[in-house]
């Protein structure tokens with residue numbers, strides 16, 4: 001059984017590390033980078049240049065999975081062909097697609113051209129370099145940063161940047177930069193309940209971050225953003241750096257006559273995470289539209305991508321051994337949002353569907369614990 005795994009993110013790497021050598025099973029992991037990126041920690045790399053990658057080769061030892069460092073250009077599900085950027089074509093009996101998501105700029109004029117993203121290591125490096133440059137002696141121009149989107153990524157990024165900026169401002173005796181968090185919706189962090197959101201909001205204000213909920217980003221140029229205020233007036237904010245974290249969509253790389261796509265371009269999958277109409281193709285992580293026990297879309301998170309990957313890895317082993325596969329039953333163990341340094345807010349799941357709200361240092365430890373769990377699961 002010739003198996004191709006596309007992408008070594010939370011989903012694809014979990015598949016590969018759950019596999020074992022088996023007679024007749026041939027597996028290849030195709031990933032553009034020679035490393036796995038802890039995407040959930042990119043905001044730390046953006047602010048502090050923290051190391052957030054792990055080389056892939058050692059993680060694959062003993063799995064029987066070979067690594068091909070290459071970029072996927074397109075996948076033709078009807079022909080069972082994967083075309084690589086270098087022109088080579090790979091074929092498969094079983095395919096796992098975990099190529100993640102891309103930023104959705106919602107066609108806001110000038111945004112895609114002028115805003116940075118926070119999706120990969122090079123984005124984090126770009127932001128880190130800007131902040132350092134902004135606090136260098138010869139910097140001229142606007143130092144302020146506008147971040148669009150007050151979901152998990154936007155909030156984690158602005159709090160970490162605020163800490164870094166304060167440090168640099170004191171160390172180099174330069175005035176602090178303004179950090180604006182622009183959000184069209186009425187509140188930050190819509191995934192959290194009101195008490196936790198209130199705590200997060202106060203922390204942002206303590207950092208001096210300008211939280212602009214109810215402000216719709218209308219346009220961006222190289223050094224400004226135009227927002228529409230809640231009173232429907234237009235306001236221009238000068239910006240040295242614009243970063244958009246306001247939306248994602250599934251990577252659009254699969255082609256197939258019978259393919260079904262849902263919101264955000266996510267590929268509809270069955271209860272084994274196989275693309276509808278293509279039982280030999282598993283689509284997992286941010287690209288797949290898996291449903292939970294209530295029939296609602298499973299959130300696009302690392303936590304769920306990892307769960308889907310681990311199940312898919314085990315199911316491929318079961319298929320290779322001629323055994324029945326197991327269905328996907330998602331669980332959300334908790335959600336934590338880091339608020340810079342040792343601060344975080346979130347909740348963890350208790351028995352009988354109860355949630356325990358946690359804030360401060362303990363929430364930070366819980367968030368770190370989920371990252372350690374992930375690290376341990378791929379070793």
Ligand SMILES: Cc1cc2nc3c(=O)[nH]c(=O)nc-3n(C[C@H](O)[C@H](O)[C@H](O)COP(=O)(O)OP(=O)(O)OC[C@H]3O[C@@H](n4cnc5c(N)ncnc54)[C@H](O)[C@@H]3O)c2cc1C
Nearest residue numbers: 007009010011032039040071072100285286300301302303
């Ligand atoms: C700053 C930030 C903070 C976040 N915080 C959290 C959090 O606290 N908790 C949480 O659960 N989730 C969090 N998320 C969301 C989480 O990171 C994603 O849901 C998760 O990464 C999705 O996993 P995936 O495997 O589907 O995709 P990814 O992890 O994005 O992996 C996709 C892989 O495919 C590779 N790839 C892409 N295109 C190609 C190509 N053409 N050819 C070859 N390889 C390719 C990429 O290099 C990558 O390795 C955060 C995201 C961000 C950006």
